[in-house]
Amino acid sequence: MAEKKSSCIVLGGGGFIGTNLCRRLHDDGHRVRAFGRNCPFPEALEGVEWFPGDFGDGAALAAAIETFDVVYHLVNGSTPLSANLDMAGDVQRNVLASLGLLEICRKLGVSRVVFVSSGGTIYGSPRQIPTPETAPTDPITAYGISKLATEKYLALYQHLHQFDYRVLRVTNPFGPFQTSMKNQGVVASVIERALRDEAIEIWGDGSVVRDFIFVDDVVDALLAAMRDQSDTRVFNIGSGEGHSLRDVLGAVEALVGRQLRVEWKPGRPLDVPISVLAIDRAREILGWRPATTFEDGLNKTIAWWRDKNG
Amino acid sequence: MAEKKSSCIVLGGGGFIGTNLCRRLHDDGHRVRAFGRNCPFPEALEGVEWFPGDFGDGAALAAAIETFDVVYHLVNGSTPLSANLDMAGDVQRNVLASLGLLEICRKLGVSRVVFVSSGGTIYGSPRQIPTPETAPTDPITAYGISKLATEKYLALYQHLHQFDYRVLRVTNPFGPFQTSMKNQGVVASVIERALRDEAIEIWGDGSVVRDFIFVDDVVDALLAAMRDQSDTRVFNIGSGEGHSLRDVLGAVEALVGRQLRVEWKPGRPLDVPISVLAIDRAREILGWRPATTFEDGLNKTIAWWRDKNG
Numbered sequence: 001m002a003e004k005k006s007s008c009i010v011l012g013g014g015g016f017i018g019t020n021l022c023r024r025l026h027d028d029g030h031r032v033r034a035f036g037r038n039c040p041f042p043e044a045l046e047g048v049e050w051f052p053g054d055f056g057d058g059a060a061l062a063a064a065i066e067t068f069d070v071v072y073h074l075v076n077g078s079t080p081l082s083a084n085l086d087m088a089g090d091v092q093r094n095v096l097a098s099l100g101l102l103e104i105c106r107k108l109g110v111s112r113v114v115f116v117s118s119g120g121t122i123y124g125s126p127r128q129i130p131t132p133e134t135a136p137t138d139p140i141t142a143y144g145i146s147k148l149a150t151e152k153y154l155a156l157y158q159h160l161h162q163f164d165y166r167v168l169r170v171t172n173p174f175g176p177f178q179t180s181m182k183n184q185g186v187v188a189s190v191i192e193r194a195l196r197d198e199a200i201e202i203w204g205d206g207s208v209v210r211d212f213i214f215v216d217d218v219v220d221a222l223l224a225a226m227r228d229q230s231d232t233r234v235f236n237i238g239s240g241e242g243h244s245l246r247d248v249l250g251a252v253e254a255l256v257g258r259q260l261r262v263e264w265k266p267g268r269p270l271d272v273p274i275s276v277l278a279i280d281r282a283r284e285i286l287g288w289r290p291a292t293t294f295e296d297g298l299n300k301t302i303a304w305w306r307d308k309n310g
Numbered sequence: 311m312a313e314k315k316s317s318c319i320v321l322g323g324g325g326f327i328g329t330n331l332c333r334r335l336h337d338d339g340h341r342v343r344a345f346g347r348n349c350p351f352p353e354a355l356e357g358v359e360w361f362p363g364d365f366g367d368g369a370a371l372a373a374a375i376e377t378f379d380v381v382y383h384l385v386n387g388s389t390p391l392s393a394n395l396d397m398a399g400d401v402q403r404n405v406l407a408s409l410g411l412l413e414i415c416r417k418l419g420v421s422r423v424v425f426v427s428s429g430g431t432i433y434g435s436p437r438q439i440p441t442p443e444t445a446p447t448d449p450i451t452a453y454g455i456s457k458l459a460t461e462k463y464l465a466l467y468q469h470l471h472q473f474d475y476r477v478l479r480v481t482n483p484f485g486p487f488q489t490s491m492k493n494q495g496v497v498a499s500v501i502e503r504a505l506r507d508e509a510i511e512i513w514g515d516g517s518v519v520r521d522f523i524f525v526d527d528v529v530d531a532l533l534a535a536m537r538d539q540s541d542t543r544v545f546n547i548g549s550g551e552g553h554s555l556r557d558v559l560g561a562v563e564a565l566v567g568r569q570l571r572v573e574w575k576p577g578r579p580l581d582v583p584i585s586v587l588a589i590d591r592a593r594e595i596l597g598w599r600p601a602t603t604f605e606d607g608l609n610k611t612i613a614w615w616r617d618k619n620g
Binding site for chain 2: 084087088091092095096099100134136138139140141142145148149152153155156159160
């Protein structure tokens, strides 16, 4: 007997992770709708219904979600940099808009919300590496605080309304359909500029260590989070390994076969020196594991950029 | 040589803790201004400058704070009950208004902000009793989430702007100037109705345990938080002891010398079964300790109510 397929709506479905997730859900036979403001890769979403709308527009959101079982919340109303410059706006676009979403989902009887939180910012400057889900959450960016608040409201909705949800604290994802438009995604930025032979701006001395994870592995985790029947709600999703920015530069240089031009800029107070997450919980409970090596992920990403540009 | 006295503004200075704090600061020789919407006990604030204004009104707030060194943030835009009924409004009145306050204080060069957070709700249903400051913060009320978010923004301001602050997570304070108007303050409510021989509504079976602390002890902690030179920022402030609601009823009954009439109501999902905080950190670092026994505190509170009722 065939498994019953859930119908899924992906909020932020035109974005980087969203586009990858929608494609996989569609390939797996789910009914899929993508909701968002921008859809930079419409051809990538063939077979996926595109529903344009603003996350802060409750009426549009309710109309989009109606009749869908599972809601993926992948919306970022800010970046770590922009959120610090306008903290109140960040609260409006993320916390208040997410509260609006929860109330819509509760009223519509949505079966589960899967929220992509920020593995890279929610712990702040971690005292424990790799960092488990039980570590203190002391963000040093407003971006991390609004993600944390959204997690807390999800838990409150569960407490008050038996609301079902999962949170994935995703580290630094990279891969196809990530563009460097929003000043996020250092891998995309490095590859794009390397292929164009443009100078690459690096803030700090390149020693900053991040937990880079290939987007296909994130998508695997998002699918596992939809199916999970455990009592656990929050999962770190990362590679479990750290790579410095210098590692990224060196690996891209080797794979592209061209020396990179780097412009070194002063470090920013929002950059924690090291962020690597412990992923044992997701391994054990979701039965998930990252399947793509750092080099394989970079190779696939470079191939996508070459294909896109050529 | 006399100690130099700080000038202090108390936001929410007309409220229960605020009134007690303003009186003490004035008695101790500080220049004191009270800011708030309501001042139900103007005669209690003799010698204290009253500056009427709404916490959400940035212009009024800036005008009030100018020239003051220390800002006490005691504003509650919601109660645990009302916040759950309007979570977005709670975010507006507390989180966004507090963000406005932080920016004003940063621009004015305020030397310290002392924020009264919620010891009773910030930990949610605690897994460890008594609960230390390092315990997980998983509120089961929106009220607790907005207090937590405000704490996180204070820490972020310190990280970004070398902002100086202290947080006191106060448990269940009781004492003179607490009224039962806002559906908060079970001790005030029990005493007021006992003296009037009115029926007392108790939610649940009375087994709920709380950490009741006499307001003079809270004021002691607020003064210690102004002077503290440690690197610690967050302190639990409670009695360190638990008393059930049945204990409160029994003690008030004995002290008032009259049998209470109790109306038992169903429990509410926002009531955690037990909340008692570990106060070792405040003892060690602030050199503070609760000096008033539960019975002495109740006696003083009953005396105040008798005096008030004339």
